[in-house]
Amino acid sequence: MTTLQAQQQALLQAITAQAPPADTRWLRASPGGAAPRLGIYRHAYRARLAAALADNHTVLQRALGDDAFAELAAAYVAACPSTTPSIRWFGDRLADYMCSREDLVPHPALVDLARMDWALRAAFDASDAAELGLGALANVAPQQFAGLRFTAHPSVRLLVMDWTIEPAWRTLREHDPASGADEPQLPEPEAAPHTLLVWRRQLDTQWRSLSALEAALLQAAFDGEPFGALCERAAAALDGDAEQAAATCAGALQQWLQDGLFCAVQPALG
Known part of the structure; x- marks a missing residue:
């Protein structure tokens, strides 16, 4: 050295x-x-x-x-x-x-505020990738849908939250302390475990709270499970109602594609 x-x-x-060091004689x-x-x-x-x-x-x-x-x-x-x-x-x-x-x-809900802040900033700075739109599935035959696997867009985050802090987060985000306006009245957060979806559309960060079923299905999709497995998960959650499960998954997939949550799709293997 x-x-x-x-x-x-x-x-x-x-x-x-x-x-600070006790001995600073090495400094000029x-x-x-x-x-x-x-x-x-x-x-x-x-x-x-x-x-x-x-x-x-x-x-x-x-x-x-x-x-x-x-x-x-x-x-x-x-x-x-x-x-x-x-x-x-x-x-x-x-x-x-x-x-x-x-x-x-x-207040313990402040931890979720920190999580949401960080996730939104991380989503904004995430890598770019082309969004998979509805048109990408236009030529997929109905019998092939069960084997489709989707890749999450790099900006997508799923946060497990313990408190309903989203209303307070929105109020505080819109408040400008430098404006001189009075401090806003914040909605009292409630203890309610749920999942928050965070992602980016071009230069705008987005977020929305998910139902327990949608959160489970979306996480399974991000984990690489094929669309057919998602339908089976939905059927199990809906007391075995396969028809309702198929409709639920189809509607969820349409929403996910509209939101731009995926960047690629892989067909069934074999």
């Missing part, structure tokens, strides 16, 4: 470590001393990470308020240092971290 590399690693450690002397200058870098590093966290979790930041979010951000920066070259991806573990810090989370 060269002298320069050793100095760079020492400076990085001094900036990112929880406590200055009239004000080395420690104050190092403190500026240490503060700037953490402040930039906290700002990135707020940018990636805009609605959560508004829900908590500036002071409470700053406290959460400081704790998260200390516990979960950045591990990627891009600051864009800082915060991927925030929701899980919040589950372990009830002292910093005044």
